[in-house]
Amino acid sequence: MSRPVIGITCYVEPAAFTVWRTPAALLPYTYVEHVVRAGGQPVILPPAGDPAPLAGRLDGLIVAGGGDVDPARYGERPHQQTGYIRQFRDEAEFELVGAALEEGMPLLGVCRGMQVLNVHLGGTLHQHLPDVVGHGGHSPAPGEFGHLPVRPAPGTVLSKVLGEDEIDAAHYHHQAVDRLGDGLTVSATCDDGTVEAVELTGHPFALAVQWHPEAGEEGHLFEALVAAATAGDRHW
Numbered sequence: 001m002s003r004p005v006i007g008i009t010c011y012v013e014p015a016a017f018t019v020w021r022t023p024a025a026l027l028p029y030t031y032v033e034h035v036v037r038a039g040g041q042p043v044i045l046p047p048a049g050d051p052a053p054l055a056g057r058l059d060g061l062i063v064a065g066g067g068d069v070d071p072a073r074y075g076e077r078p079h080q081q082t083g084y085i086r087q088f089r090d091e092a093e094f095e096l097v098g099a100a101l102e103e104g105m106p107l108l109g110v111c112r113g114m115q116v117l118n119v120h121l122g123g124t125l126h127q128h129l130p131d132v133v134g135h136g137g138h139s140p141a142p143g144e145f146g147h148l149p150v151r152p153a154p155g156t157v158l159s160k161v162l163g164e165d166e167i168d169a170a171h172y173h174h175q176a177v178d179r180l181g182d183g184l185t186v187s188a189t190c191d192d193g194t195v196e197a198v199e200l201t202g203h204p205f206a207l208a209v210q211w212h213p214e215a216g217e218e219g220h221l222f223e224a225l226v227a228a229a230t231a232g233d234r235h236w
Contacts, residue, residue, distance in 0.1 A: 004059035055099035060229030063113030099144035109208025121181025169211035
């Protein structure tokens with residue numbers, strides 16, 4: 001059996017490699033490794049051209065982490081800490097997520113990917129989480145993951161994938177879900193009340209987490225996505 005094709009959205013940022021310094025379409029390679037180990041065939045999707053029609057040609061989609069979603073998309077002005085907004089990436093990923101949901105294609109959102117899903121469905125974001133929870137543990141320092149426990153909600157798709165026990169998750173986010181998007185269910189929270197995972201009711205597999213599963217060794221979320229992509233019409 002051929003591997004199901006899993007599209008992964010990516011960054012476009014200045015980068016340095018070998019002798020070059022140039023804008024590059026790039027992605028932490030751990031996403032690729034997790035998809036391969038789970039049995040999928042990863043394909044990196046740059047935010048260029050018209051990616052939305054690809055939803056009919058992929059078997060699954062990962063919306064990866066990245067900079068902040070433009071607050072204008074949920075009717076707010078930027079907080080002073082809101083940054084790394086890339087309009088071209090917003091445009092590409094919002095269209096791609098919309099097409100994926102219409103196609104019923106299995107989808108996994110990671111960090112920014114969860115925020116894109118929530119805003120696409122009419123939700124809003126806390127633009128700077130320390131203002132809400134009173135600490136910086138979700139993003140302790142540039143390039144440094146925070147490690148805060150999250151607990152899956154019983155009876156959710158997430159709990160079927162990861163169990164109901166507390167998870168020590170790798171966090172790197174200063175924004176989080178505020179008002180929940182239409183049709184979404186909260187499937188995990190942190191002790192400080194932060195929404196850490198959501199899933200879309202009635203969709204075969206549309207799950208998003210605020211933490212970074214690609215940063216760890218455990219690959220259950222990627223395995224679940226690939227299993228859903230392989231099954232086609234499987235409902236979790």
